[in-house]
Amino acid sequence: MRLDSSGLQVLSREECLRLLSSAPIGRIVFTDRALPAVQPVNFCLDGESVVIRTSIGSKLAAATRHAVVAFEADEFDPATRTGWSVTAVGHARAVSDPAETARLATLPLSPWAPGSRDHFVVVEAEQVSGRRIARERSI
């Protein structure tokens, strides 16, 4: 088990993608008017891409257009102070091809927030990294 300089376990790409696929909610990190911005979203992993459903006029759709963004998911247990986090960094793109939109619409991805959200944003997981905090005794 490889540890990073902070003593956290370094997760493999395969483990990162497995954990990402288990998370119901992630956070998309982008730049909004030159300031760091972060927004929780429900999502679906499609192969090695993160798929998000939003409305075409949303701030998220505008801010992530042709941008490199980060996408993070995690799960921590305050009682045992253990958990994991995974971050994927890559180009975001708005899906405009009707055939791709139709395929993505079949994914198990229904929006939590109210309103029409028929616009898909895909983040290619180009760089994936993950860490795990295990119980101190086992480190």
Next chain:
Amino acid sequence: MRLDSSGLQVLSREECLRLLSSAPIGRIVFTDRALPAVQPVNFCLDGESVVIRTSIGSKLAAATRHAVVAFEADEFDPATRTGWSVTAVGHARAVSDPAETARLATLPLSPWAPGSRDHFVVVEAEQVSGRRIARERSI
């Protein structure tokens, strides 16, 4: 109850700070080598500032020095598809004053990750925003 353009409930600054103070984990959002970066951390709210404990040589300490960062915490329930998120944006500063360091060391903030973490980073919550997704019936 004010709703935003996505139909989410807009939280007041007071409600945002109350929710932040209840969260054990948040995520600091910054720029690392010109790319968006995000790292989960445990934290403590000190008045209206977010206090994080790290090691002086950490990537987090270096990347947040004199930077404007975002700090996000949330809590969602996948079963009911409800929850909240709060984001604070502000200047991060490394604490160098020994008196302030001594005071911050008395906060209930012990690091989850292993290793020595005697360096404090404070994020002033200059802009605070929060949203809540309630049950669809009640919106």
